[in-house]
Amino acid sequence: xxxxxxxxxxxxxxxxxxxxxxxxxxxxxxxxxxxxxxxxxxxxxxxxxxxxxxxxxxxxxxxxxxxxxxxxxxxxxxxxxxxxxxxxxxxxxxxxxxxxxxxxxxxxxxxxxxxxxxxxxxxxxxxxxxxxxxxxxxxxxxxxxxxxxxxxxxxxxxxxxxxxxxxxxxxxxxx
Numbered sequence: 001x002x003x004x005x006x007x008x009x010x011x012x013x014x015x016x017x018x019x020x021x022x023x024x025x026x027x028x029x030x031x032x033x034x035x036x037x038x039x040x041x042x043x044x045x046x047x048x049x050x051x052x053x054x055x056x057x058x059x060x061x062x063x064x065x066x067x068x069x070x071x072x073x074x075x076x077x078x079x080x081x082x083x084x085x086x087x088x089x090x091x092x093x094x095x096x097x098x099x100x101x102x103x104x105x106x107x108x109x110x111x112x113x114x115x116x117x118x119x120x121x122x123x124x125x126x127x128x129x130x131x132x133x134x135x136x137x138x139x140x141x142x143x144x145x146x147x148x149x150x151x152x153x154x155x156x157x158x159x160x161x162x163x164x165x166x167x168x169x170x171x172x173x174x175x
Contacts, residue, residue, distance in 0.1 A: 001080050001082055001083050001101060002081070002083070003082060003084075003085075004083065004084050004102070004164065004165060004168050005084055005168075007084075007085040007086065008085070008086045008087070008157045008161055008164070009087045009088075009157075010086075010087060010088040010089060010156070013087050013088065013089070013095060017095065018087060018094075018095045018096060018097035019090065019094035019095050019096075020090050020096050020097070021096075021097045021099075022052055022097070022099075023052070023053045023059070023099050023100075023101070024050055024051055024053065024098060024099070024100045024101065025051070025053060025059050025060075025062045025063040025066065025100075025101050025102075025103065026047075026048040026050030026051075026063075026100055026101070026102050026103070026165075027048060027050055027067055027073075027075075027103055027104075027105040028081060028103065028105065028169055029049070029071075029073065029104075029105050029106070029107060030104070030173070032175075033130050033131060033175045034128045035048075035128070035129065035130075035131050035134065035166070035169075036049065036071055036073070036126060036128055037049070037126075037129055037134055038070055038071060038124045038125065038126060039124065039125055039126075039127040039129070040122045040123055040124050041122070041123030041124075041125070042121070042122045043122060043141065044137070044141055045137065045138055045141045045159055046129065046134040046137060046138055046162065047158065047162055048162060048165070049066060049067055049070045049126070050063060050066045050070075050100075051066045051070070059101055060078060060103075063075070063078065063103055063105070064078075067105065068111055068113075069113060069114045069115060069116065069119075070113060070115065070119065070124070070126070071113065071126040072110050072111050072112055072113040072126065073105070073109075073110060073111070074107070074108045074109050074110070074111055075105045075106070075107070075108060076105075076107060076108035077105070077106045078103050078104070078105050079103060079104045080101070080104075081102040081103055081165075081168075081169075082101075082102055082168075083099055083100060083101045083102065084099075084100050084102070084161050084164060085097070085098070085099050085100075086098045086099075086100070086158075086161055088157045088158075100161060102165055131166050131169065131170055131175055132170075134162075134163075134166060135163050135166050135167065138159040138162055138163050139159075139163065141159060142156050142159050142160065
């Protein structure tokens with residue numbers, strides 16, 4: 001799988017050693033210049049659907065599971081795009097190395113979503129939106145959070161990662 005960009009390193013972690021590793025899978029689902037994203041009403045940001053790979057789960061299985069849970073989509077075709085790496089503060093005072101694998105997905109059919117508790121708390125809902133609008137909103141949130149020092153909102157690197165991938169997709173797909 002192709003590496004899409006240099007590793008994203010959260011400020012202050014340049015010389016740190018990771019204490020935890022996480023692998024994720026994420027979907028790029030396009031319809032013209034619209035992309036299916038998850039929108040968080042709490043954080044006012046967009047994320048590509050997907051999530052963590054469970055122990056003993058292969059990446060494609062994980063992606064299919066996450067798509068059904070988060071956006072109510074059964075995948076028809078899945079093609080690898082590439083991956084991005086991050087080094088960021090973990091949720092339990094550690095340093096997390098995360099490698100996110102991106103796949104282009106076509107939809108077979110829709111099913112009922114089955115969100116996790118945190119997704120409900122974050123007000124996460126599926127949304128078809130233009131790639132440009134996603135990038136603009138995520139950039140706005142990055143700037144806002146930097147000014148407010150985060151206010152307990154997840155690390156900025158996640159939105160940076162999403163926007164790097166979306167800009168890559170825009171370039172490759174000529175959107």
